[in-house]
Amino acid sequence: MDRSRIIVTAVVLALLGAIVPIAAMVHLSWIQAVQKEHKRLQLFASRAIARADISRGDATAALLQIDQFTGIRCSADHIARMRQLTINTRSTEEMGYFENGLLKCSSWGLTEGRVAQTVPDFTTRDGIAVTARMQPVMSEGHLLMALRYKDHNVLVDPVRFVDVIVDPGVQLALTTETGILLGALNGPDPARIEKIIAGPDEGIDDDLLFATARGTGWIAVAAEPKSQILDSVRQQRLLLLPLGAFMAAFIIGMVVWLSRRRLSPLGELQIAVRKREFIVHYQPIVELRTGNCIGAEALVRWKRPNGSLVRPDLFIPLAEESGLITAITDQVIALVVFDLNRLLVADRSIHIAINLSATDVSTARVLPVIEKALQHTGIEPQQIWLEATERGFVDINSARSTVVRARELGHAVVIDDFGTGYSSLSYLEGLPLDALKIDKSFIDTISTNSATSSVTPHIIGMAKTLKLKIVAEGVETQAQADYLVEHDVEYGQGWLFARPMPAAEFIAYCRQAKAPA
Numbered sequence: 001m002d003r004s005r006i007i008v009t010a011v012v013l014a015l016l017g018a019i020v021p022i023a024a025m026v027h028l029s030w031i032q033a034v035q036k037e038h039k040r041l042q043l044f045a046s047r048a049i050a051r052a053d054i055s056r057g058d059a060t061a062a063l064l065q066i067d068q069f070t071g072i073r074c075s076a077d078h079i080a081r082m083r084q085l086t087i088n089t090r091s092t093e094e095m096g097y098f099e100n101g102l103l104k105c106s107s108w109g110l111t112e113g114r115v116a117q118t119v120p121d122f123t124t125r126d127g128i129a130v131t132a133r134m135q136p137v138m139s140e141g142h143l144l145m146a147l148r149y150k151d152h153n154v155l156v157d158p159v160r161f162v163d164v165i166v167d168p169g170v171q172l173a174l175t176t177e178t179g180i181l182l183g184a185l186n187g188p189d190p191a192r193i194e195k196i197i198a199g200p201d202e203g204i205d206d207d208l209l210f211a212t213a214r215g216t217g218w219i220a221v222a223a224e225p226k227s228q229i230l231d232s233v234r235q236q237r238l239l240l241l242p243l244g245a246f247m248a249a250f251i252i253g254m255v256v257w258l259s260r261r262r263l264s265p266l267g268e269l270q271i272a273v274r275k276r277e278f279i280v281h282y283q284p285i286v287e288l289r290t291g292n293c294i295g296a297e298a299l300v301r302w303k304r305p306n307g308s309l310v311r312p313d314l315f316i317p318l319a320e321e322s323g324l325i326t327a328i329t330d331q332v333i334a335l336v337v338f339d340l341n342r343l344l345v346a347d348r349s350i351h352i353a354i355n356l357s358a359t360d361v362s363t364a365r366v367l368p369v370i371e372k373a374l375q376h377t378g379i380e381p382q383q384i385w386l387e388a389t390e391r392g393f394v395d396i397n398s399a400r401s402t403v404v405r406a407r408e409l410g411h412a413v414v415i416d417d418f419g420t421g422y423s424s425l426s427y428l429e430g431l432p433l434d435a436l437k438i439d440k441s442f443i444d445t446i447s448t449n450s451a452t453s454s455v456t457p458h459i460i461g462m463a464k465t466l467k468l469k470i471v472a473e474g475v476e477t478q479a480q481a482d483y484l485v486e487h488d489v490e491y492g493q494g495w496l497f498a499r500p501m502p503a504a505e506f507i508a509y510c511r512q513a514k515a516p517a
């Protein structure tokens with residue numbers, strides 16, 4: 001991802017990070033206020049059910065008691081007993097006795113009209129037949145509920161069933177299980193109540209919050225307009241918004257921190273390593289006398305997602321400092337095998353020199369990595385040269401054991417950029433090296449009168465004394481090449497022959513350089 005995309009993504013994430021938690025808290029405060037209100041409404045509805053059960057229980061008890069009366073029906077005693085039970089039973093308005101399906105007497109006395117027994121709407125489990133709404137004969141006024149047991153019935157004012165205290169604005173309705181409205185407080189709309197009891201036990205119906213409670217025989221609905229909970233929502237918001245603001249600040253902070261980290265050179269390099277954004281270019285190494293291609297140096301490049309290539313000297317120092325270099329070395333090894341397996345198997349005289357970091361040299365951890373990478377490829381270990389700069393040999397003892405082990409495995413070991421560090425002849429003598437690369441800065445002085453121009457023959461002489469092969473690096477002119485040939489330097493690498501190139505070009509270069517003239 002390039003910088004501008006990272007910045008755009010960070011801004012979008014920061015905006016989302018600011019909006020989402022606050023919006024979530026606003027939503028949560030609404031949900032919590034609704035839940036709280038549902039609980040409260042549920043409580044009212046349950047109380048109505050409990051009240052209805054008590055009222056029915058009282059009426060049932062009165063019916064059972066009158067049923068126990070053994071005297072003559074509709075006698076003065078019977079009527080007095082019925083009256084007494086009516087007065088003592090809070091929910092009961094009137095009690096009556098039926099014979100042959102007609103009302104014969106009631107708690108008010110003998111009846112003359114031919115009042116027929118009502119058809120019950122339902123019968124409870126304890127045998128009480130309930131008619132939800134009926135017009136009383138004796139008392140004018142609103143509809144009453146009739147409960148009948150055997151030949152007696154009681155009339156109950158349905159208001160007794162919803163005789164509970166509710167907050168102003170809370171509508172309460174009690175219905176039968178079949179939806180017949182028995183009693184109501186604060187004027188609920190019967191059609192809405194019918195709709196509500198057919199659905200879930202709590203919820204929101206347009207502008208109404210509701211909760212229902214179901215008892216045996218009854219359903220109670222408590223409802224109130226949504227606007228009633230606005231205060232509660234505001235209170236919840238006061239509690240939750242600071243939390244949302246804190247979360248938003250935290251997320252924005254994280255986004256800023258992550259994007260800064262992502263935008264930092266190290267952050268970018270870490271991602272490049274993780275995404276394996278590296279490729280390898282190969283710079284041919286030629287035999288100076290013949291111009292034959294004898295191999296190449298593998299030179300890593302960081303291919304950015306936008307396709308641009310970053311030179312290694314711009315990221316290798318940071319990779320070394322941060323320890324990412326070992327992962328990069330591993331990727332280079334894998335790429336070399338992937339790119340050049342066929343060429344190396346087909347032509348055993350070709351070698352590829354891989355650059356090792358100081359860590360790779362001091363720990364030797366790279367050797368098993370190479371061994372594993374070469375397994376089942378057919379590439380010979382001697383076709384892989386290992387190049388290390390003088391910095392890799394600072395800890396001479398560990399460097400020596402790595403060099404020894406590398407050579408045991410069959411690799412050639414080359415000292416790179418020779419002459420730019422502090423290596424001395426005696427220092428080099430202690431290391432079983434195979435080749436020495438003369439740094440470009442010395443090659444540049446060839447045929448010039450600079451102060452360092454006299455160093456180059458010394459380096460050549462030193463390498464010969466140590467019986468090391470010599471590779472001259474950075475050969476740019478024919479004069480330099482001629483000089484090197486004259487001084488018996490076998491190999492050269494530089495723009496005079498070829499620049500670093502992608503694998504396919506290197507393969508073609510090698511074939512053409514080796515083709516018979």
Ligand SMILES: Nc1nc2c(ncn2[C@@H]2O[C@@H]3COP(=O)(O)O[C@H]4[C@@H](O)[C@H](n5cnc6c(=O)[nH]c(N)nc65)O[C@@H]4COP(=O)(O)O[C@H]3[C@H]2O)c(=O)[nH]1
Pocket residue numbers: 283298299300311312313316325329332354355356357416417440473474475476493494495496500
């Ligand atoms: N002006 C000029 N330059 C020439 C000429 N011939 C070769 N060069 C450049 O000199 C460098 C030679 O590689 P080096 O000394 O190992 O120096 C390398 C090496 O120390 C390091 N490097 C490259 N690849 C790797 C790698 O895979 N691992 C590690 N640890 N270091 C690497 O980065 C350094 C720079 O690599 P590059 O930028 O590819 O630069 C390469 C190459 O492109 C020439 O005739 N003229």
